[in-house]
Amino acid sequence: MRFEKGHKAATRRHILDVASKCFRRDGVSAAGIAGIMSEAGLTNGAFYPHFESKEALVREVLASTLADQQHRLEDDQRTGLDLEGAIRSYLNPAHLADSAGGCPSAALLPEIARQPVPTRQIYEEGLQSYLSTLAALLPDTDSATSGRRATAIFGLMVGTLQLARAVPDAAQAEQILEGGVAAALLLARAPSL
Amino acid sequence: MRFEKGHKAATRRHILDVASKCFRRDGVSAAGIAGIMSEAGLTNGAFYPHFESKEALVREVLASTLADQQHRLEDDQRTGLDLEGAIRSYLNPAHLADSAGGCPSAALLPEIARQPVPTRQIYEEGLQSYLSTLAALLPDTDSATSGRRATAIFGLMVGTLQLARAVPDAAQAEQILEGGVAAALLLARAPSL
DNA sequence: TGTACATCAGTGAACGCGCGTTCACTGATGTAC
DNA sequence: TGTACATCAGTGAACGCGCGTTCACTGATGTAC
Numbered sequence: 096m097r098f099e100k101g102h103k104a105a106t107r108r109h110i111l112d113v114a115s116k117c118f119r120r121d122g123v124s125a126a127g128i129a130g131i132m133s134e135a136g137l138t139n140g141a142f143y144p145h146f147e148s149k150e151a152l153v154r155e156v157l158a159s160t161l162a163d164q165q166h167r168l169e170d171d172q173r174t175g176l177d178l179e180g181a182i183r184s185y186l187n188p189a190h191l192a193d194s195a196g197g198c199p200s201a202a203l204l205p206e207i208a209r210q211p212v213p214t215r216q217i218y219e220e221g222l223q224s225y226l227s228t229l230a231a232l233l234p235d236t237d238s239a240t241s242g243r244r245a246t247a248i249f250g251l252m253v254g255t256l257q258l259a260r261a262v263p264d265a266a267q268a269e270q271i272l273e274g275g276v277a278a279a280l281l282l283a284r285a286p287s288l
Numbered sequence: 289m290r291f292e293k294g295h296k297a298a299t300r301r302h303i304l305d306v307a308s309k310c311f312r313r314d315g316v317s318a319a320g321i322a323g324i325m326s327e328a329g330l331t332n333g334a335f336y337p338h339f340e341s342k343e344a345l346v347r348e349v350l351a352s353t354l355a356d357q358q359h360r361l362e363d364d365q366r367t368g369l370d371l372e373g374a375i376r377s378y379l380n381p382a383h384l385a386d387s388a389g390g391c392p393s394a395a396l397l398p399e400i401a402r403q404p405v406p407t408r409q410i411y412e413e414g415l416q417s418y419l420s421t422l423a424a425l426l427p428d429t430d431s432a433t434s435g436r437r438a439t440a441i442f443g444l445m446v447g448t449l450q451l452a453r454a455v456p457d458a459a460q461a462e463q464i465l466e467g468g469v470a471a472a473l474l475l476a477r478a479p480s481l
Numbered sequence: 482t483g484t485a486c487a488t489c490a491g492t493g494a495a496c497g498c499g500c501g502t503t504c505a506c507t508g509a510t511g512t513a514c
Numbered sequence: 515t516g517t518a519c520a521t522c523a524g525t526g527a528a529c530g531c532g533c534g535t536t537c538a539c540t541g542a543t544g545t546a547c
Contacts, residue, residue: 098490098543106490122399125317127533140537141491149534194401200451205395206315208387208453215456222455246464247448247471254447255440258393260401262415263408271439278440278475285474288467291510291523299523320500333504334524342501 107145110135115156119202120195123153123210154214157207160199161221168228178232182279185252186272191259200249201256225249233283244288248279255279300338303328308349312395313388316346316403346403347410353392354414361421371425375472378445379465384452393442394449418442426476437481441472448472 113135117126128149129139146152171181184190190197200207200222207218226245235241255275259268282288306328310319321342322332339345364374377383383390393400393415400411419438428434448468452461475481 103490122315122317122402124315125402128535129532137490138492139535140493143535143537144490194398202398204447204450204454205387205398208450209315209318212456215454219455219457219460222451243463243467243470246451247444247467250448250451250464250468251440251444251471252447253450254397254445255443257397257401257446258415258439258443261397261408262412263405264412267412270436271443274436274440274481275443277436277481278444281475281478281481282471285478288470288474296523321502322499330523331525332502333526336502337523 103145106137106141110137110142110145111152111156111159114152115160115199116195118153118156119160119197119199123203123206128152150211150214153210154217157199157214158217158221161218161225164198165221165225165228168225172228172232178283179280181229181232182248182252182276182283186255186259186275186279188269188272191256191268191272194260198253198256201253201260204253204257240288244282247288248282251275251279251282296338299330299334303330303335303338304345304349304352307345308353308392309388311346311349312353312390312392316396316399321345343404343407347407350392350400350407351410351414354411354418357391358414358418358421361418365421365425371476372473374422374425375441375445375469375476379448379452379468379472381462381465384449384461384465387453391446391449393446394453397446397450433481437475440481441475444468444472444475 110131114126114131117131117134120126128142132139132142142152146155168181171184176184185198194202207215210218226242226249229249230238230241230245233241233244235244252275255271255278259271259275262268262271303324307319307324310324310327313319321335325332325335335345339348361374364377369377378391387395400408403411419435419442422442423431423434423438426434426437428437445468448464448471452464452468455461455464
């Protein structure tokens with residue numbers, strides 16, 4: 096079977112999307128190539144014409160998932176979402192329940208820290224870019240302090256969401272999220288940081 | 289070779305300690321039984337007289353590592369360390385570099401969230417107990433708000449340390465840590481949360 | 482217009498390897514007689 | 515006192531399985547003549 100133009104690029108895109116979900120749901124090391132490919136409706140052998148290795152896939156997935164996350168935040172911003180809205184849409188029961196479709200940092204950070212340097216480099220770039228979008232939501236005029244503040248707020252949101260996900264008691268998880276929202280708003284509004 | 293009394297308990301303890309390091313360094317799913325046992329100076333077969341399964345090992349490692357972390361914090365507290373000292377000893381380049389010997393939450397949280405409920409239950413208990421020790425360092429008089437505040441501060445510290453570890457640039461990692469210290473102090477001292 | 486061939490995305494079996502787990506065995510020591 | 519035996523922590527080979535990766539092959543289509 097020969098395919099219409101653009102078919103291979105579409106398949107590649109599809110593998111990336113499925114792999115992104117699998118990595119966030121199961122972890123990078125626990126998600127296998129064969130599993131990803133079969134979830135994408137393909138066989139394991141079809142992976143290597145698209146990607147050089149699993150490591151290369153991880154790099155591409157990270158870059159693309161971080162870019163998606165940033166684009167979603169930019170869209171929210173364009174439709175008038177303020178900082179409090181952004182915080183509440185992150186520290187949120189729906190996000191808590193949807194690890195596979197949620198923030199890659201919350202799902203994968205310790206594993207990212209164990210990746211080879213080129214992978215971590217790509218993460219750093221995607222993170223910086225995302226944080227600058229987040230910083231634009233802050234009241235600060237000085238971009239140096241707004242960067243610091245955005246980083247701290249993001250660190251708080253990531254750690255808080257992870258804690259809420261780890262805890263088996265749903266009521267306690269929700270309390271953790273609520274406390275995180277209050278703390279993030281406090282960080283956002285504090286006169287100096 | 290027959291062994292002196294207490295030998296088996298000492299071996300078990302040793303396996304727990306080595307496994308704790310391996311899990312934090314490599315991740316739970318990437319650390320294998322054979323690797324842990326050989327790092328402990330034993331062969332793979334010797335594992336099962338000590339533990340029922342890898343899952344049981346994970347449970348025991350979590351309980352014991354969280355208890356250790358709490359005891360260290362209590363000791364610090366007894367020797368006069370204040371909250372700022374505790375925050376600085378967590379968001380610290382030495383802790384950043386020593387994932388294997390550091391905070392299990394920073395090294396493992398997303399993986400803990402993927403564990404079966406009994407494991408997460410044990411994490412929740414160890415976390416609560418640790419957080420109550422951390423809360424005791426806070427100025428609050430009301431224990432309900434000090435618990436909320438301690439949880440938010442811990443979430444911030446965990447997320448911030450993970451971000452700093454993931455980023456390959458050492459200077460940027462240090463800036464992330466410093467921003468985290470400032471934010472954690474702000475959360476600790478804010479009049480209301 | 483009809484036919485032979487080139488293209489190439491995807492198939493599926495196989496590679497060596499490490500996983501978690503099981504089990505028959507070893508061998509140094511303490512105990513029983 | 516000397517010897518036979520029970521104990522049991524640890525050994526190491528083996529189980530079935532899934533891992534990441536390779537590769538000869540398939541087969542539907544576009545192109546050349």
